[in-house]
Amino acid sequence: MRIGILMTGHAPEELISEIGDYPSMFRRLLDGHGFEFQSWAVVDGVFPNSIGDADGWLITGSKHGAYEDHPWIPPLEDFIRDVHASGRPLVGICFGHQVIAQALGGKVEKFAGGWSVGPTVYELEGEQIALNAWHQDQVVELPEGATVIGSSNFCENAALLYGDTILSIQPHPEFNATVIDGLIRIRGNLLPAPIVKRAHETLATPTDNDSFGQRIASFFLAERKG
Template sequence: MKIGILQTGHMPDEMKDDLGSYAGMFATLLDGNGFDYVDYFVVDGVFPTSVDEADGWLITGSKHGVYEDHHWIAPLEQLIRDIRASGKPLIGVCFGHQIIAQALGGHVEKFEGGWSAGPVTYQVNGKDMVLNAWHQDQVITPPEGAEVYASTDFCANAGLVIDDQILTIQPHPEFTKFFINGLIRHRAPGVLPPQMIEDVSAAIDTPLDDQAFGQMMADFYRKQR
């Protein structure tokens, strides 16, 4: 099965040598499931010519907001609608979660409650799962027909499933503690409140359920539809 990874951002320059690309992080997360991958830097205007170039699709995270005025946002929203019409499975993570919701009629905004960062315990299908978060934007209103399957008190719409074809998640199952540590050093100062930086640093070794969620993603791609 070929997964098309739609990259909506670039790895921070200071972290490229050690961590590679976002697409590579997802390939690592999904390792062992027999998938092949094709990558598109949609953030640079590079799009597939057809939804049939892959059997399933994945939209990554990004430093950008889905409500910002970038030349690639509208074409990405149309691609999302085309993938939905095709019946192919689609997964969105963080920005991917938000842009899917927006493209299908939901509403996203910068959350007035501030940031969520580092290991967070989510209720996922009624069970606790710990995943790394790094976001301020949130899906405030899900699209019509979307079912909320993941949430916290802070982030009510943290995971959506739509028609058993689209799966989205606000936190980052692909983010390891090493990646979060890099963000703390290179991106958090001046962005996150100082106390939050201290708290995230103190919690960096919290065991994660990233592999379990990665298997959920793989199973979602492979399920019969």
């Protein structure tokens, strides 16, 4: 199965040699399931020729806001709607989670409650899981057809399911402690000091990256109607 990774951002240049760019993080997360991967840097205006270029699609995180005026966002939204209509599986992470909701009629905004950074506990379908967060923007209004399957006290719409074809989540199952530590070093000065302090102090908290990576893989591989 070929998974198309739509890169809506790049990891900080200073960290690439240490942590890799976003596609390499997702390859590690989804390793062992026989997937082939191909990436397109849509943030740089590089798009697939068609939704048929991959069997399933994944949209990465980004430093940009889904509501910002960038020339690559409207065609990405069109692509999302085409994938949705086709019934091919689509997974969105952080910005990907947000832009999917926006493309399908939801609303994303800069959350008045501030930032969530580092290990965070979510309630996901009756179970508690811990994943690393790095965001201020949130999905604040759901599109038609979206079901909330995960939330936290800070982020009400943290994980969404659209039928059996789209799965999206606000935190980053592809971010391990090394990634968060690097982001704190490079971008921590842009965040409130107490948020950064708390994230740094909890870096060693175990996360459920592997189990959520398994969930993403199973979602891609699931048989679907039609």
